[in-house]
Amino acid sequence: MSTLSMAPPAPLHPARSTRLRLTVRGRRLLGVLAALPAAIALSAAMLAGGSALASDEPGAPGATFETVTVAPGDSLWAIAAEHAPGADPRDVVDAIVRLNALDGPIVPGQELALPAEFSR
Numbered sequence: 001m002s003t004l005s006m007a008p009p010a011p012l013h014p015a016r017s018t019r020l021r022l023t024v025r026g027r028r029l030l031g032v033l034a035a036l037p038a039a040i041a042l043s044a045a046m047l048a049g050g051s052a053l054a055s056d057e058p059g060a061p062g063a064t065f066e067t068v069t070v071a072p073g074d075s076l077w078a079i080a081a082e083h084a085p086g087a088d089p090r091d092v093v094d095a096i097v098r099l100n101a102l103d104g105p106i107v108p109g110q111e112l113a114l115p116a117e118f119s120r
Contacts, residue, residue, distance in 0.1 A: 065099065065113040072108040084118035092118045 022030065068079060080092035095115045096102070106112065 065116055067111050067113050070106050070108055070110045070112060074106070074108070076106060079112065079114075080118070083114055087118055 066083075068083065070079070076093045076096060077089055080087075080089040080096065084092045092115075095118060096112060099113050099115055
């Protein structure tokens, strides 16, 4: 007796691999294209937002302050204790530093603005 075996019919089109293969250049381009919307949004936010409102009108918050000239031997602590004796000197020194945008030591002859809440 003979056996007859039937093989399944061959596909009309051979199976193709669908895996995407990127070169180094292609990966870099894909990374740039993926980051581009975030860079555009960040640039637009930096250009359009963050503007401060500066005003010298009497009703503007924080517009009132007293100025004091630094004398030889003065320190921020001494100025704070002299001009706001009822307040914590640490809070007054911090407010003076923020208001005057100080990033170093004070020098004699320098004018410092004192916040209104701590002036006499």
